[in-house]
Every structure is written in C-alpha cells, then in structure tokens.
Amino acid sequence: MPTERTLKARALTTRLQYNGRWRRRRETRGKYLKGQYVSAHGDVISHVNISSVHVTDGGTYSCTAENSAGKVVHSARLNVYGPPHIRPMGQLSAVAGETFSVTCPASGYPLHKIIWTKDGVRLPTGHRQRVFPNGTLVIEQVTRGTDDGQYSCTAMSRQGRSDTQQLTVRVMVAPEILPFHFEKKLQQGTRAGVACIVSTGDPPITFTWQKDGRDIKGSEDISTSKMGDYSNALLINNLTAQHSGVYTCTAANSWAKATHSASLDVTVPPAWVVEPSSANVALGGTVALHCLAKGFPNPTVVWRKETVSGEFAGVATGEGGVAGFENGTLLVSRAERRHEGRYLCEANNEVGAGLSKVVTLSVNEPPWFAVRSQRQQVVVGATATLSCEAHGDIPLKLVWTRDGAPLPALPR
Secondary structure, three states: OOEEEEEEEEEOOOOOOOEEEEEEOOEOOOOOEEEEEEOOOOOEEEEEEEEEEOHHHOEEEEEEEEEOOEEEEEEEEEOOOEEEEEOOOEEEEEEOOOOEEEEOOEEEEOOOEEEEEEOOEEOOOOOOEEEOOOOEEEEOOOOOOOOOEEEEEEEEOOOOOEEEEEEEEEEEOOOEEOOOOOOOOEEOOOOEEEEEEEEEOOOOOEEEEEEOOEEOOOOOOEEEEEOOOOEEEEEEOOOOHHHOEEEEEEEEOOOOEEEEEEEEOEEEEEEEEEOOOOEEEEOOOOEEEOOEEEEEOOOEEEEEEEOOOOOEEEOOOOEOOEEEOOOOOEEEOOOOHHHOEEEEEEEEOOOOOOEEEEEEEEEEOOOEEOOOOOOOOOOOOOOOOOOOOEEOOOOOOOOOEEOOEEOOOOOO
C-alpha cells in the first residue's frame, strides 16, 4: 500500500547565505515537495516529502548544502520493499583516457545482487573494470573502440525476480594541444604570434585565449583568428612592454578541455628616466651624479672617467670618496681636485645600441687667505703698504674696507 516518506537534512549554523538542493542519483525529481526552515538553534533544515511511495521511488538521494565558502554533499539510500526495478539510463558519454563511473539506478528491496554485462558478457572482463555491490560500474583509462557500446544492468532478488535496462556509452576524445612558444628576445615594435593546434579531439572545438588569467578582448594590437576546425592563431601587431606575460590557449569540446601556456617577454631598449647632467661641487663638498634608465631587461649602468690619454676607464667605487648605487647614482664625497673631469655614463641591456652621455664635474675652490690677519707699524708721514694674498678659483674679486666702509679705488 502506498505510504508517505519524508527525508530531512540539517546544515550547521552559518552566517553566509545557504542554498540547499535535493537530487536523486542521476535524476532530479521536480515532482517531490521540498522545503527548508531555520531551527531555534540556528540550523538550516531542508526536507523533501515523497507522497504515495512506490518501488520506483527507491534509490540514492543526495542533499547539497552550498554557500559562498564552498559546498558539502550528503547521500542516503531509500529502500522501498518490492520487486527489482531499474529506471531507464539512456545514453552517457565517457572521455577517452579518463575514468568513467556509473551507478545502476536500481530500486526494490531487498535486492540479492546487481550485475553489469556488455555484449552479453558479465563484467568485469579485465583489470580496468570494477563492479561494486551497490551497482556502481567503474572503467579506468577509457578506450575508444573497446569501451563504447551497449551495457546492461540487471538487478535480481532472491525470489528469482529481476529487471534489466540498457545503457549506451559513447567514448569521446578530449582535446590535446600541440606545445607552442614565443620566440626569444622579441623587441618592442615588432610582431609576434603563436598557433594553438589541437592534435586530437572530437569536434566541435571552441578556442579561448587568456593573458595572465584574464580573457583577451580583441583590439588593434591583439587579434585571434580561426584557422580551420582544429587551430586558432594569436597575433600581436605592435609589441610593447605591456604585452609581456603568460598567454594561455584553452581548447574545449562538449566533454573536456585542454590548456597550454607560453610566456612572452618583450625586450625594450634603454630609455632615460633621469638623464645625466654636468655638476659643480665645492672643494670638500658632496655631489651626486644621477644616471637612471628603464628597459627590459633592466639596463646595467656603468660610470667611466676620462683619462689623460682621452680614453674612458671604469670608476673605482667604494674608495677615495666615490660610491656607486644600484639606481645608477655616482656619489662623490669630500671632493678633491682629482675628482674633477669628464665622466661617461652608459646604460645597456643588450637590446639596441644602448644609451651613453658625457658630463663634466667641476670642483670649485672657494676664496681663502693664506694669512687671515696682519699687523703693521709705520712712522707718521711715511707710506704704508698692506698686502692681501687670496687663493681660489679665478676670477677673484678683492674688496678693501676700513672700519667696515669700502676704501676708494686707487687713482690710475
């Protein structure tokens, strides 16, 4: 006699939005009455109510609790007393090279055993096949031409009653992409491209491209084009540093997908960020000569100083008051006359001709007196001569004062 059965599932308290779904193994049952509520303790209770239960309602039911943090699935079997019954299975697809699993949708209780056959031969017939007591058939390393075809599932009771249904399995081939790569040392302003070619895989195949995990949208610089049913090309017309990154091609059919990635490094010749310029420093002072360049790879900055012969030789840093920094700055401390001269800054990353510029460092000597004060006696009416010997960079301007007031210029 038909009865009523209610299945319940409880989810633990959560502050995130909860979404509960009920599903019977391999088939969603929209005719059942489903609902959910929150208990006094904050638990989410979801239920499915089955009215007028029949043998055909038996099987494995699953409840999925899902929120933005993830999901969890719980399954339980509902056994309804009655003779064996198997719901129609229709057709399924298996992917070549992967593992295929299907559970016979058998109901009725009690069941003595569930068996699988293919072409009239009981399974398993080899090490790749396994049949479990609950009616699950697992085929490892699925092979086209061997594992496709008609399968039969039979559920039997101890009273000799049984039911059988057919399952058609199609073996589909997943796409495989031939490896591709970008050429090395592609320079800014040139063109680059790669082809994503699928060597095996059942059509129809769709292609998508990504750069650093983001979909590529067509633009004037980057374009993709279909090259037949099994290949797709990516073309970059005018390379810049912004095009450097990891490019990924995804080839997919209705059953599986494959991806392949390649890195693109666009080399960029050096360009001045801070161009060197001539400088002046007082004797004993500190001065910085800046030389900063950008490019890819990062340019190497080298300072040289002109020698007596007119050649430029490397500057010894770390001694004699001269220090070099990674950003290309040359720092001169406690400047001396020997630091004066012409300096050459070179920025090179082996892309193009590189950059260079010659600048002049002048060490200026401020005015100073060898004798800072002098006392002289003279007889009244006689002539007195006072001398003032000054040192420093010329031209020097000498001014005489008496009690803070300038003396008139001597007549010529």
